[in-house]
Amino acid sequence: MALMSDEYYMKMALGLAAEAASEGETPVGAVIVRSDGLIAGKGKNSREKNRNALCHAELIAIDEACKTLGGWRLRDCTLFVTLEPCPMCTGAIINSRIERVVFAAKDPKAGSVGSVTNLFEKEYNHCPETISGILEEESSSLLKNFFSELRRKNQKMSGVKLTEVKTSEQIKKVAAMADEIWHEWFPSIISEGQIDYMLEKFQSEKAISDQLANDGYRYFMIMNGGEHIGYTAVRPENDGRLFLSKIYIKKEHRGKGFGRAVFEFLKEMCRENGYSAIRLTVNKHNDDSIAVYKKCGFRIIGEGVTDIGGGYVMDDYFFQLDAEEQNGR
Numbered sequence: 071m072a073l074m075s076d077e078y079y080m081k082m083a084l085g086l087a088a089e090a091a092s093e094g095e096t097p098v099g100a101v102i103v104r105s106d107g108l109i110a111g112k113g114k115n116s117r118e119k120n121r122n123a124l125c126h127a128e129l130i131a132i133d134e135a136c137k138t139l140g141g142w143r144l145r146d147c148t149l150f151v152t153l154e155p156c157p158m159c160t161g162a163i164i165n166s167r168i169e170r171v172v173f174a175a176k177d178p179k180a181g182s183v184g185s186v187t188n189l190f191e192k193e194y195n196h197c198p199e200t201i202s203g204i205l206e207e208e209s210s211s212l213l214k215n216f217f218s219e220l221r222r223k224n225q226k227m228s229g230v231k232l233t234e235v236k237t238s239e240q241i242k243k244v245a246a247m248a249d250e251i252w253h254e255w256f257p258s259i260i261s262e263g264q265i266d267y268m269l270e271k272f273q274s275e276k277a278i279s280d281q282l283a284n285d286g287y288r289y290f291m292i293m294n295g296g297e298h299i300g301y302t303a304v305r306p307e308n309d310g311r312l313f314l315s316k317i318y319i320k321k322e323h324r325g326k327g328f329g330r331a332v333f334e335f336l337k338e339m340c341r342e343n344g345y346s347a348i349r350l351t352v353n354k355h356n357d358d359s360i361a362v363y364k365k366c367g368f369r370i371i372g373e374g375v376t377d378i379g380g381g382y383v384m385d386d387y388f389f390q391l392d393a394e395e396q397n398g399r
């Protein structure tokens with residue numbers, strides 16, 4: 071038995087992570103190696119299978135290593151793990167006296183070796199040596215692929231499909247739906263006069279055609295099982311954000327999670343195109359929409375009054391949802 075390179079053992083951990091992914095688990099793998107090259111323990115994330123929050127790859131590997139070596143002290147051992155350890159696993163590493171920790175990708179959500187906090191820098195009775203970034207790319211892409219596959223499955227299950235508006239026939243359908251939904255939705259918030267003014271200015275066939283041709287807008291019909299249930303419009307901005315201009319769902323289809331499915335679609339669009347966030351504006355009195363946006367993770371980043379002509383103003387909150395990719399499990 072001889073000790074191999076850090077990459078060698080990280081590849082082994084990545085193999086375990088890939089196994090976890092194929093079992094529907096967030097792909098994280100861990101290997102514990104003694105200084106003479108003995109593989110003392112291996113683990114892969116199995117929280118779903120075991121229905122147990124403790125079943126992180128590191129804890130399983132530590133458990134196995136204690137059994138292999140016949141004691142709780144894992145001095146002289148290195149833990150290789152494909153994702154930055156969480157606070158629970160960092161605690162277990164301290165308690166088992168593991169000498170070295172080598173991890174691949176950072177975890178901005180729960181990583182406790184530098185991302186959220188660094189527990190190895192606190193005044194505990196043990197502090198392992200730490201190395202990060204070994205095969206980081208490989209681990210990150212494993213996680214990214216796993217999550218985007220998961221999102222695709224969820225989108226499929228939600229039954230929602232977005233069809234991009236291209237033809238004049240589709241523009242006509244969207245304008246008709248805008249007319250129907252706006253007259254049903256807005257009377258409690260703005261006057262009929264303002265609704266008609268805004269429909270003509272922003273949601274008539276002519277206005278939509280113009281936005282598509284000249285203003286960089288993209289419109290999508292929200293479809294469910296072949297039925298047209300709503301529409302959404304977005305516009306990429308120069309600062310790298312995606313402006314969500316419109317999202318409307320017909321009354322009888324609200325409260326069924328279709329809005330959330332559309333947000334998932336838009337987040338995916340952000341990831342694919344490198345947009346940093348989705349931003350939107352919403353009327354301050356549009357309580358139901360505000361509640362939906364907050365539930366879907368949007369936060370208020372400002373407010374303002376905009377003059378839209380015709381003697382009308384928009385008194386809005388500005389909301390934003392960050393779209394950055396997370397490694398977190």
Ligand SMILES: [Zn+2]
Nearest residue numbers: 126156158159
């Ligand atoms: Zn953990």
